[in-house]
Amino acid sequence: xxxxxxxxxxxxxxxxxxxxxxxxxxxxxxxxxxxxxxxxxxxxxxxxxxxxxxxxxxxxxxxxxxxxxxxxxxxxxxxxxxxxxxxxxxxxxxxxxxxxxxxxxxxxxxxxxxxxxxxxxxxxxxxxxxxxxxxxxxxxxxxxxxxxxxxxxxxxxxxxxxxxxxxxxxxxxxxxxxxxxxxxxxxxxxxxxxxxxxxxxxxxxxxxxxxxxxxxxxxxxxxxxxxxxxxxxxxxxxxxxxxx
Amino acid sequence: xxxxxxxxxxxxxxxxxxxxxxxxxxxxxxxxxxxxxxxxxxxxxxxxxxxxxxxxxxxxxxxxxxxxxxxxxxxxxxxxxxxxxxxxxxxxxxxxxxxxxxxxxxxxxxxxxxxxxxxxxxxxxxxxxxxxxxxxxxxxxxxxxxxxxxxxxxxxxxxxxxxxxxxxxxxxxxxxxxxxxxxxxxxxxxxxxxxxxxxxxxxxxxxxxxxxxxxxxxxxxx
Numbered sequence: 001x002x003x004x005x006x007x008x009x010x011x012x013x014x015x016x017x018x019x020x021x022x023x024x025x026x027x028x029x030x031x032x033x034x035x036x037x038x039x040x041x042x043x044x045x046x047x048x049x050x051x052x053x054x055x056x057x058x059x060x061x062x063x064x065x066x067x068x069x070x071x072x073x074x075x076x077x078x079x080x081x082x083x084x085x086x087x088x089x090x091x092x093x094x095x096x097x098x099x100x101x102x103x104x105x106x107x108x109x110x111x112x113x114x115x116x117x118x119x120x121x122x123x124x125x126x127x128x129x130x131x132x133x134x135x136x137x138x139x140x141x142x143x144x145x146x147x148x149x150x151x152x153x154x155x156x157x158x159x160x161x162x163x164x165x166x167x168x169x170x171x172x173x174x175x176x177x178x179x180x181x182x183x184x185x186x187x188x189x190x191x192x193x194x195x196x197x198x199x200x201x202x203x204x205x206x207x208x209x210x211x212x213x214x215x216x217x218x219x220x221x222x223x224x225x226x227x228x229x230x231x232x233x234x235x236x237x238x239x240x241x242x243x244x
Numbered sequence: 245x246x247x248x249x250x251x252x253x254x255x256x257x258x259x260x261x262x263x264x265x266x267x268x269x270x271x272x273x274x275x276x277x278x279x280x281x282x283x284x285x286x287x288x289x290x291x292x293x294x295x296x297x298x299x300x301x302x303x304x305x306x307x308x309x310x311x312x313x314x315x316x317x318x319x320x321x322x323x324x325x326x327x328x329x330x331x332x333x334x335x336x337x338x339x340x341x342x343x344x345x346x347x348x349x350x351x352x353x354x355x356x357x358x359x360x361x362x363x364x365x366x367x368x369x370x371x372x373x374x375x376x377x378x379x380x381x382x383x384x385x386x387x388x389x390x391x392x393x394x395x396x397x398x399x400x401x402x403x404x405x406x407x408x409x410x411x412x413x414x415x416x417x418x419x420x421x422x423x424x425x426x427x428x429x430x431x432x433x434x435x436x437x438x439x440x441x442x443x444x445x446x447x448x449x450x451x452x453x454x455x456x457x458x459x460x461x462x463x464x465x466x
Contacts, residue, residue: 060377062290143381147374153429179458180445183423187446190422191415198385198414201378214409218419218450226404226453233409 045083047073049094052087053136061091061144091140091148095155098141102130103162116170117220117232123166124192124215125236128208131196135205142197164189170223184222191218213237273311276301280322285364289319289376319376320383326369327387333358338394344401345448345460351394352420352443356436359424363433370425388417398451405451412450419446 051073055064066087070080084090109122131138145152167185192215199208216236221229279300284292294315298308312318337354341347359366373384392413399405399412409415420443427436441461448457 062375062377143374147381149372149375157429179462180454181442181461183442184445184449184454186426187419187423187442187449190426191419191446191450193422194388194418195411195415201382201385211411214411214415217409218412218415222449222454225455229453230404230407 044073044075044079045093048075048080048083048090049097050136052090052094053134053140056091056144057136057139061087061140061148088148088150088152091145092151092155094137095141095145095152098134098137099155099159102127102141103159105130106163106166110166117216117224117228120167120170120219121212121216121232121236121239123163124219125209125212125239128196128212128215131200132206132208135200138205138208139200142193142200160186160189160193167219167223170220180222188219188222210240212240269307269311272301272303272307276303276308276311276318277322277325280318281326281365281368284319284322284376285368285372288372289380294318316377316379320379323369323373323380323383323387326365327383327390330355330358330369331387331390334391335394344397345444345452345463347397348394348447349440349444352447353437353440356424356440356443359428360433360436363428366424366433366436367428370421371428388421389414392417395447395450398448402451408451416447416450419450 048069051069051071052064055068055072059068064087066077066080069087069090070077073080080090084093105126106123109126110119114122131142141156146156147153164185167188170185192211195211195214196208199205199211213233213236217229217233220232224232276297280297283296283300287296292315294305294308297315297318298305308318312321334351334354338347338351341350359370369387370384373380395413395416398416399408402408423439423442423446424436427433427439445457445461448460452460
């Protein structure tokens with residue numbers, strides 16, 4: 001419990017907003033007039049989104065309240081409602097930002113000149129490193145957002161579809177591989193997801209990059225066959241060792 | 245088995261039945277667990293209240309709090325109980341066959357039949373459980389984990405099984421539950437049984453590779 005909560009509880013909503021205003025003036029340079037409004041709004045927005053991810057990570061989205069978010073962000077309730085409709089809206093905005101960031105990085109490693117397996121490995125590696133470096137967002141994006149349902153779940157699903165499309169480029173000749181079900185790519189992604197989410201729930205988010213060899217194995221095997229998938233997996237392992 | 249609390253042992257048998265208190269409480273607990281899965285599946289975890297649960301199970305509030313500390317504890321127990329029953333069904337079906345691919349097919353078929361029979365609870369078990377908070381999310385993972393030894397028998401069956409990644413069983417199980425969750429989210433629970441060949445492929449491919457997996461899946465249609 002923060003020290004000033006009981007004080008705040010005794011005051012009206014209006015006064016709470018004032019108090020929140022004080023807190024955020026401490027964080028920002030004084031004299032709001034010197035700063036262009038969008039700059040302030042941008043940083044407040046960012047603070048709220050970070051606070052959202054942090055609170056979600058510690059107590060789950062369901063138990064998170066607006067009061068938790070504004071307190072962790074050091075903004076007023078009024079500011080929150082200027083920027084977001086409700087906590088679902090805030091989660092969606094946070095999800096949108098995380099997704100755009102992740103996809104941007106993955107697209108960066110994508111190149112038609114690279115062999116498919118190398119591209120998949122690099123994309124997986126980038127993704128795991130991103131998650132490891134931002135544990136709160138990892139938890140929010142992979143666990144809380146899909147659990148919240150609605151548009152957050154839709155966004156999560158659309159992110160998976162992009163990855164799946166990337167994977168499905170590994171299908172070389174449709175005739176040759178006709179025995180492989182069309183769900184093979186989706187299954188491979190779900191397999192990787194299970195492993196990643198398990199690590200996050202176990203509190204090992206920072207060790208996610210170590211999963212690379214296993215993930216390379218499971219996502220390439222439907223397309224390349226077992227021998228080649230094992231070879232790719234060993235290569236990924238070597239890559240990690242060389243770096244260590 | 246819930247133990248009677250201290251201080252209540254010396255009470256005379258209540259009501260008309262005159263049954264031992266433990267028996268009554270056990271019966272009430274089972275009714276409550278069954279009602280909890282049914283009601284939470286219907287209403288969602290968040291909106292469900294303890295009153296909904298006591299009303300649904302036909303028990304008193306006092307009895308509820310003798311059995312569980314709160315809604316979450318009750319839901320977690322109900323969830324574990326439902327998972328226990330499901331896992332038992334799967335294992336029984338799995339063990340009717342000899343070869344691992346056949347065992348996997350029998351187990352998956354049983355899983356799909358059970359889920360298709362109760363779509364609302366299937367959705368709760370696989371999808372909406374995540375909304376019930378961090379403890380419930382860990383329970384779901386633990387439930388999936390209970391199936392991984394069945395998957396890992398593939399390691400003995402596969403020619404190169406020993407050299408496969410240690411996480412193969414977790415990943416195969418993840419593919420299976422992920423594909424099931426996709427169907428449930430898309431409201432296609434009634435079509436779950438037709439997912440059998442996709443799930444079998446997802447299970448076998450992790451151990452046998454795509455060609456052998458596709459051959460095994462093809463055996464079914466002959």
